[in-house]
Amino acid sequence: MLAADRILPVVALDNADWATPLGAALAAGGVHTIEVTLRTRAALAAIRTLTDRTDLIVGAGTVTSAEQVDHVVDAGARFVVCPGFSSGVIRRCQRREVTVIPGVATPTEIQMALDAGLSVVKLFPAEQLGGLPMLKALAAPFPGLRFVPTGGVTTANLRGYLDHPAVLAVGGTWMAPAALLAAGRWDDVTSLTTAAVTESRESDR
Template sequence: MTGPLASAEAGTTVLDVIAGDRLLPVVVLDDAEVAPRLGAALVAGGLRSVEVTLRTPAAVAAIHALADHTALVVGAGTVTSADQVDQVVDAGARFVVCPGFSAAVVRRCQKHGVPVIPGVATPTEIQMALDAGLSVLKFFPAERLGGLPMLEALAAPYPGLRFVPTGGITTANLRGYLDHPSVLAVGGTWMVAAGLLTAGRWDDVTTLTAAALAAAREGDR
């Protein structure tokens, strides 16, 4: 095994790595050939995990490239079918993130032994996730659903459940989310914005990543 888990203490899991960073970059890549450069930029900024969304035809190849060439724990996002789970796990994805809850996707991930973080927006979806044995969920789209007040309301009946709010998270509001005890980490795109990747501004990706990590960890000192 290579990457963050290889050098971590025994028993460290993929979710431990994400929780340690407290920040999960959500990437949309149109060109898999730049994936190694992106991975190097994120690692240089201090990150150990990344989510590549299945929103482009290049996504699976990009997951494979990142899994092969970086010291990152690489996951697949926007996974909506069990067949996609097979594809991304074969490509090297170590975790799966979904925009919503799919029992079929969860079952396939569990069959592969891969952590899955499904999106939830209602108590009903949370109950379904709990019934499936899950304890970490994505709150999405966070800001459009009402932001931190909505998350606090949803989390209140479920002590011990952890969330990864995603959607509208920035350096301006991430601290509020991360200060809430139910939040494991936040997902964001600003350090891997499409314009930066298209222009190959890898130094900027590193700088923004380092700044975002510093903001995310500020309250944990």
């Protein structure tokens, strides 16, 4: 589904009650995949709530330990995203038979991911590392590897990333920023998501 949408909303929910309207808002905007980060105490409850939707594939982000892998998979997460490379997290994900996308910032980390049998990595933080030029430089020696750039990606620059053949999808918080979630502005979340999806589809033409 991530390859189909090519857009991955990354959300941090301070209140698990926001999960239901958020899921509806994102689905209405045209995305079918969501990453809930473990940056808040409400994350696991939000994952459980969102997995009740049949039109969303729910993943967990900011996973940094094998113990957290067990918690999020038990809560219903279908994939795991890490801010960096952790062999312990990757081994536990493989044991639990759940997709894992580790964060990378260097060729060494990419080679570690390949050695672990992975074919998709998260370039993070993408813009701060140098953006599209950095991605091109990292992708060149590793044909077949796919990237999910995250960090500083917005509707304004996502097409540049998505036009690169090594990019599977882009991720980011801009579709569901904290201020909109706290204010309950779900229509605005749908509008931002729709704009991102529309822009991503232009890159496929």
